[in-house]
Amino acid sequence: MTSIMTNSAAMSALATLRSINNDMESTQNRVSSGYRVESAADNAAYWSIATTMRSDNKALSTVQDALGLGAAKVDVAYTGMNSAIDVVSEIKAKLVAAREPGVDKTKIDKELTELKNQLTSISESASFSGENWLNNTGASATGTKEIVAGFNRDSTGKVTLTTLGVNATSTTLIGTTNESLGILTKDIDADALNPDGTGTAANYYLIDADGTATTSGSATSIALTSTTTDAQVDDMIRVVDSILTQMTDAASNLGAVNKRVSMQDDFVSNLMDSISKGVGRLVDADMNEESTRLKALQTQQQLGIQALSIANSSSQNVLSLFR
Numbered sequence: 348m349t350s351i352m353t354n355s356a357a358m359s360a361l362a363t364l365r366s367i368n369n370d371m372e373s374t375q376n377r378v379s380s381g382y383r384v385e386s387a388a389d390n391a392a393y394w395s396i397a398t399t400m401r402s403d404n405k406a407l408s409t410v411q412d413a414l415g416l417g418a419a420k421v422d423v424a425y426t427g428m429n430s431a432i433d434v435v436s437e438i439k440a441k442l443v444a445a446r447e448p449g450v451d452k453t454k455i456d457k458e459l460t461e462l463k464n465q466l467t468s469i470s471e472s473a474s475f476s477g478e479n480w481l482n483n484t485g486a487s488a489t490g491t492k493e494i495v496a497g498f499n500r501d502s503t504g505k506v507t508l509t510t511l512g513v514n515a516t517s518t519t520l521i522g523t524t525n526e527s528l529g530i531l532t533k534d535i536d537a538d539a540l541n542p543d544g545t546g547t548a549a550n551y552y553l554i555d556a557d558g559t560a561t562t563s564g565s566a567t568s569i570a571l572t573s574t575t576t577d578a579q580v581d582d583m584i585r586v587v588d589s590i591l592t593q594m595t596d597a598a599s600n601l602g603a604v605n606k607r608v609s610m611q612d613d614f615v616s617n618l619m620d621s622i623s624k625g626v627g628r629l630v631d632a633d634m635n636e637e638s639t640r641l642k643a644l645q646t647q648q649q650l651g652i653q654a655l656s657i658a659n660s661s662s663q664n665v666l667s668l669f670r
Contacts, residue, residue: 356658364651377632384630417494427473456571489515538584
Protein backbone atom coordinates (compact mmCIF):
# COMPACT_ATOMS: atom_id res chain seq x y z
CA MET A 348 0.00 0.00 0.00
CA THR A 349 1.20 3.46 -0.96
CA SER A 350 0.39 6.23 1.53
CA ILE A 351 1.16 9.91 1.44
CA MET A 352 0.67 10.16 5.23
CA THR A 353 3.12 7.48 6.34
CA ASN A 354 6.20 6.67 4.25
CA SER A 355 7.49 3.46 5.81
CA ALA A 356 10.34 3.14 3.30
CA ALA A 357 11.61 6.63 4.09
CA MET A 358 11.36 5.98 7.85
CA SER A 359 13.36 2.77 7.48
CA ALA A 360 15.98 4.43 5.28
CA LEU A 361 16.25 7.34 7.75
CA ALA A 362 16.76 4.97 10.71
CA THR A 363 19.47 3.15 8.81
CA LEU A 364 21.17 6.42 7.90
CA ARG A 365 21.10 7.57 11.54
CA SER A 366 22.74 4.32 12.63
CA ILE A 367 25.43 4.67 9.97
CA ASN A 368 26.09 8.31 11.01
CA ASN A 369 26.45 7.28 14.68
CA ASP A 370 28.90 4.53 13.77
CA MET A 371 30.82 6.93 11.55
CA GLU A 372 31.07 9.52 14.35
CA SER A 373 32.39 6.89 16.75
CA THR A 374 34.93 5.66 14.20
CA GLN A 375 36.05 9.20 13.38
CA ASN A 376 36.63 9.86 17.09
CA ARG A 377 38.80 6.74 17.33
CA VAL A 378 40.79 7.79 14.29
CA SER A 379 41.31 11.36 15.53
CA SER A 380 42.12 10.46 19.17
CA GLY A 381 43.92 7.17 18.57
CA TYR A 382 41.96 5.53 21.41
CA ARG A 383 39.44 2.74 21.22
CA VAL A 384 38.49 3.47 24.84
CA GLU A 385 38.81 7.21 25.42
CA SER A 386 36.30 7.65 28.25
CA ALA A 387 34.50 5.54 30.82
CA ALA A 388 31.44 5.54 28.55
CA ASP A 389 33.34 3.55 25.91
CA ASN A 390 34.28 0.69 28.26
CA ALA A 391 34.14 1.35 32.00
CA ALA A 392 36.27 -1.65 33.03
CA TYR A 393 39.10 -1.04 30.56
CA TRP A 394 39.04 2.73 31.21
CA SER A 395 39.35 2.15 34.97
CA ILE A 396 42.29 -0.25 34.56
CA ALA A 397 44.05 2.05 32.11
CA THR A 398 43.60 5.13 34.32
CA THR A 399 45.00 3.31 37.37
CA MET A 400 47.98 1.93 35.47
CA ARG A 401 48.78 5.32 33.95
CA SER A 402 48.81 6.76 37.47
CA ASP A 403 51.14 3.97 38.62
CA ASN A 404 53.42 4.68 35.68
CA LYS A 405 53.72 8.30 36.80
CA ALA A 406 54.68 7.07 40.26
CA LEU A 407 57.28 4.76 38.73
CA SER A 408 58.68 7.70 36.79
CA THR A 409 59.22 9.48 40.12
CA VAL A 410 60.81 6.32 41.51
CA GLN A 411 63.20 6.36 38.58
CA ASP A 412 64.15 9.94 39.46
CA ALA A 413 64.71 8.88 43.08
CA LEU A 414 66.94 6.04 41.92
CA GLY A 415 68.96 8.51 39.87
CA LEU A 416 69.39 10.74 42.93
CA GLY A 417 70.33 7.75 45.08
CA ALA A 418 72.80 6.52 42.49
CA ALA A 419 74.46 9.95 42.46
CA LYS A 420 74.83 9.88 46.25
CA VAL A 421 76.33 6.39 46.16
CA ASP A 422 78.68 7.37 43.32
CA VAL A 423 79.95 10.39 45.24
CA ALA A 424 80.48 8.36 48.41
CA TYR A 425 82.25 5.59 46.48
CA THR A 426 84.46 8.06 44.62
CA GLY A 427 85.46 9.71 47.88
CA MET A 428 86.08 6.36 49.57
CA ASN A 429 88.15 5.09 46.67
CA SER A 430 90.28 8.24 46.68
CA ALA A 431 90.72 7.97 50.45
CA ILE A 432 91.88 4.37 50.07
CA ASP A 433 94.64 5.53 47.71
CA VAL A 434 95.76 8.13 50.27
CA VAL A 435 95.75 5.64 53.16
CA SER A 436 97.71 3.21 51.02
CA GLU A 437 100.26 5.97 50.52
CA ILE A 438 100.39 6.56 54.28
CA LYS A 439 101.00 2.87 54.81
CA ALA A 440 103.87 2.96 52.32
CA LYS A 441 105.40 5.99 54.08
CA LEU A 442 105.29 4.20 57.42
CA VAL A 443 106.95 1.15 55.94
CA ALA A 444 109.66 3.44 54.57
CA ALA A 445 110.09 4.95 58.05
CA ARG A 446 110.92 1.50 59.36
CA GLU A 447 114.18 1.47 57.41
CA PRO A 448 117.30 2.32 59.42
CA GLY A 449 118.76 5.79 59.00
CA VAL A 450 115.59 7.36 57.54
CA ASP A 451 114.71 10.88 58.68
CA LYS A 452 111.33 10.23 60.30
CA THR A 453 110.54 13.93 60.74
CA LYS A 454 110.58 14.51 56.99
CA ILE A 455 108.31 11.53 56.45
CA ASP A 456 106.00 12.93 59.12
CA LYS A 457 105.61 16.13 57.08
CA GLU A 458 104.37 14.00 54.19
CA LEU A 459 102.03 12.16 56.54
CA THR A 460 100.60 15.49 57.70
CA GLU A 461 99.78 16.52 54.14
CA LEU A 462 98.25 13.13 53.40
CA LYS A 463 96.04 13.45 56.49
CA ASN A 464 94.94 16.89 55.33
CA GLN A 465 94.05 15.36 51.99
CA LEU A 466 91.93 12.71 53.73
CA THR A 467 90.07 15.43 55.61
CA SER A 468 89.49 17.35 52.39
CA ILE A 469 88.17 14.26 50.63
CA SER A 470 85.78 13.43 53.47
CA GLU A 471 84.39 16.96 53.67
CA SER A 472 84.00 17.27 49.90
CA ALA A 473 82.16 13.99 49.29
CA SER A 474 78.73 15.62 49.55
CA PHE A 475 75.75 15.48 47.21
CA SER A 476 72.35 17.11 47.69
CA GLY A 477 73.28 18.11 51.23
CA GLU A 478 74.25 14.59 52.32
CA ASN A 479 77.75 13.42 53.21
CA TRP A 480 78.17 9.74 54.02
CA LEU A 481 81.90 10.03 54.74
CA ASN A 482 81.93 12.93 57.21
CA ASN A 483 79.68 12.79 60.27
CA THR A 484 79.35 16.08 62.15
CA GLY A 485 76.74 14.74 64.59
CA ALA A 486 77.14 13.06 67.96
CA SER A 487 75.32 9.86 66.89
CA ALA A 488 75.87 7.33 64.15
CA THR A 489 74.63 8.21 60.66
CA GLY A 490 72.54 5.05 60.48
CA THR A 491 70.93 3.59 57.38
CA LYS A 492 70.13 5.79 54.40
CA GLU A 493 67.20 4.69 52.26
CA ILE A 494 66.76 5.04 48.52
CA VAL A 495 63.24 4.74 47.06
CA ALA A 496 63.49 1.83 44.64
CA GLY A 497 60.00 0.64 43.71
CA PHE A 498 56.24 1.29 43.69
CA ASN A 499 54.08 -1.83 44.14
CA ARG A 500 50.33 -2.51 43.97
CA ASP A 501 48.99 -5.82 45.32
CA SER A 502 45.89 -7.76 44.27
CA THR A 503 43.69 -5.80 46.70
CA GLY A 504 44.78 -2.44 45.29
CA LYS A 505 46.98 -1.46 48.24
CA VAL A 506 50.27 0.22 47.40
CA THR A 507 53.68 0.01 49.04
CA LEU A 508 57.11 1.52 48.39
CA THR A 509 60.30 -0.52 48.14
CA THR A 510 63.52 0.98 49.44
CA LEU A 511 67.21 0.13 49.28
CA GLY A 512 69.17 0.59 52.49
CA VAL A 513 72.75 1.87 52.64
CA ASN A 514 74.61 1.49 55.93
CA ALA A 515 76.17 4.96 56.07
CA THR A 516 77.57 4.24 59.54
CA SER A 517 80.10 1.85 58.05
CA THR A 518 81.18 4.42 55.44
CA THR A 519 81.92 7.23 57.91
CA LEU A 520 85.59 8.19 57.68
CA ILE A 521 85.65 11.15 60.04
CA GLY A 522 83.54 11.75 63.14
CA THR A 523 83.88 15.45 63.86
CA THR A 524 81.90 15.58 67.09
CA ASN A 525 82.13 11.92 68.11
CA GLU A 526 85.47 10.68 66.80
CA SER A 527 84.71 7.07 67.70
CA LEU A 528 82.25 6.99 64.77
CA GLY A 529 84.89 7.53 62.06
CA ILE A 530 87.23 4.92 60.63
CA LEU A 531 90.04 7.45 60.47
CA THR A 532 89.34 9.15 63.82
CA LYS A 533 88.50 6.30 66.17
CA ASP A 534 90.98 4.54 68.48
CA ILE A 535 92.36 1.20 67.29
CA ASP A 536 94.19 -1.17 69.63
CA ALA A 537 97.52 -1.95 67.98
CA ASP A 538 98.32 -4.78 70.41
CA ALA A 539 95.17 -6.65 69.33
CA LEU A 540 96.50 -6.56 65.77
CA ASN A 541 99.92 -7.97 66.72
CA PRO A 542 100.13 -11.61 65.57
CA ASP A 543 102.68 -12.32 68.30
CA GLY A 544 100.55 -10.78 70.99
CA THR A 545 103.64 -9.52 72.80
CA GLY A 546 103.39 -5.80 72.14
CA THR A 547 102.66 -3.06 74.61
CA ALA A 548 99.01 -2.01 74.81
CA ALA A 549 98.65 1.14 72.70
CA ASN A 550 95.77 2.79 70.89
CA TYR A 551 96.32 4.82 67.73
CA TYR A 552 94.18 7.05 65.55
CA LEU A 553 94.98 8.52 62.17
CA ILE A 554 93.18 11.88 62.21
CA ASP A 555 92.37 14.12 65.17
CA ALA A 556 89.20 15.87 64.05
CA ASP A 557 88.62 18.10 67.08
CA GLY A 558 92.21 18.83 68.06
CA THR A 559 92.22 16.62 71.15
CA ALA A 560 93.04 12.97 71.75
CA THR A 561 90.09 10.70 71.08
CA THR A 562 89.91 9.00 74.46
CA SER A 563 91.04 11.44 77.11
CA GLY A 564 94.64 11.30 76.02
CA SER A 565 94.87 7.49 76.05
CA ALA A 566 95.31 7.23 72.28
CA THR A 567 98.26 8.33 70.21
CA SER A 568 98.19 10.00 66.82
CA ILE A 569 99.86 8.17 63.97
CA ALA A 570 102.76 10.57 63.60
CA LEU A 571 106.53 10.27 63.50
CA THR A 572 109.22 12.02 65.49
CA SER A 573 112.95 11.54 65.77
CA THR A 574 112.34 9.45 68.91
CA THR A 575 109.71 7.13 67.44
CA THR A 576 110.83 3.54 67.96
CA ASP A 577 110.67 0.72 65.45
CA ALA A 578 108.13 -1.07 67.63
CA GLN A 579 105.87 2.00 67.53
CA VAL A 580 106.21 2.21 63.75
CA ASP A 581 105.23 -1.45 63.53
CA ASP A 582 102.12 -0.72 65.61
CA MET A 583 101.25 2.21 63.37
CA ILE A 584 101.59 0.08 60.25
CA ARG A 585 99.24 -2.54 61.72
CA VAL A 586 96.68 0.12 62.63
CA VAL A 587 96.83 1.75 59.19
CA ASP A 588 96.46 -1.66 57.58
CA SER A 589 93.37 -2.30 59.73
CA ILE A 590 91.98 1.08 58.66
CA LEU A 591 92.63 0.20 55.03
CA THR A 592 90.80 -3.10 55.45
CA GLN A 593 87.74 -1.35 56.93
CA MET A 594 87.72 1.21 54.14
CA THR A 595 88.02 -1.51 51.51
CA ASP A 596 85.03 -3.33 53.02
CA ALA A 597 83.02 -0.08 53.02
CA ALA A 598 83.94 0.61 49.38
CA SER A 599 82.91 -2.94 48.45
CA ASN A 600 79.51 -2.41 50.07
CA LEU A 601 79.05 0.89 48.22
CA GLY A 602 79.98 -0.81 44.96
CA ALA A 603 77.42 -3.56 45.59
CA VAL A 604 74.72 -0.98 46.35
CA ASN A 605 75.66 0.97 43.23
CA LYS A 606 75.21 -2.17 41.11
CA ARG A 607 71.87 -2.90 42.78
CA VAL A 608 70.64 0.64 42.11
CA SER A 609 71.68 0.36 38.45
CA MET A 610 69.87 -2.97 38.07
CA GLN A 611 66.75 -1.61 39.77
CA ASP A 612 66.80 1.45 37.49
CA ASP A 613 66.88 -0.81 34.43
CA PHE A 614 64.05 -2.94 35.86
CA VAL A 615 61.84 0.10 36.58
CA SER A 616 62.45 1.41 33.06
CA ASN A 617 61.47 -1.93 31.51
CA LEU A 618 58.47 -2.20 33.83
CA MET A 619 57.21 1.22 32.74
CA ASP A 620 57.50 0.17 29.09
CA SER A 621 55.59 -3.06 29.78
CA ILE A 622 52.80 -1.21 31.60
CA SER A 623 52.51 1.28 28.73
CA LYS A 624 52.23 -1.58 26.24
CA GLY A 625 49.61 -3.29 28.40
CA VAL A 626 47.52 -0.14 28.62
CA GLY A 627 47.87 0.33 24.87
CA ARG A 628 46.46 -3.13 24.20
CA LEU A 629 43.39 -2.26 26.26
CA VAL A 630 42.53 1.21 24.99
CA ASP A 631 44.47 2.00 21.80
CA ALA A 632 42.65 1.90 18.50
CA ASP A 633 43.84 -0.30 15.64
CA MET A 634 44.30 2.39 13.01
CA ASN A 635 44.32 -0.11 10.12
CA GLU A 636 40.99 -1.54 11.25
CA GLU A 637 39.44 1.85 12.00
CA SER A 638 40.47 3.36 8.67
CA THR A 639 38.98 0.39 6.82
CA ARG A 640 35.75 0.65 8.84
CA LEU A 641 35.58 4.40 8.15
CA LYS A 642 35.85 3.83 4.41
CA ALA A 643 33.09 1.21 4.53
CA LEU A 644 30.83 3.50 6.58
CA GLN A 645 31.35 6.34 4.12
CA THR A 646 30.16 4.03 1.35
CA GLN A 647 27.17 2.91 3.45
CA GLN A 648 26.34 6.55 4.18
CA GLN A 649 26.24 7.38 0.48
CA LEU A 650 24.02 4.37 -0.18
CA GLY A 651 21.76 5.32 2.75
CA ILE A 652 21.34 8.82 1.39
CA GLN A 653 20.50 7.35 -2.02
CA ALA A 654 17.96 4.95 -0.45
CA LEU A 655 16.32 7.80 1.48
CA SER A 656 16.13 9.85 -1.71
CA ILE A 657 14.42 6.98 -3.54
CA ALA A 658 11.96 6.45 -0.65
CA ASN A 659 11.04 10.13 -0.60
CA SER A 660 10.52 10.24 -4.39
CA SER A 661 8.01 7.34 -4.24
CA SER A 662 5.36 9.64 -2.70
CA GLN A 663 5.69 12.05 -5.59
CA ASN A 664 4.89 9.24 -8.02
CA VAL A 665 1.30 9.29 -6.70
CA LEU A 666 0.79 12.64 -8.49
CA SER A 667 1.04 10.89 -11.87
CA LEU A 668 -2.22 9.05 -11.05
CA PHE A 669 -4.15 12.36 -11.02
CA ARG A 670 -3.01 13.58 -14.37
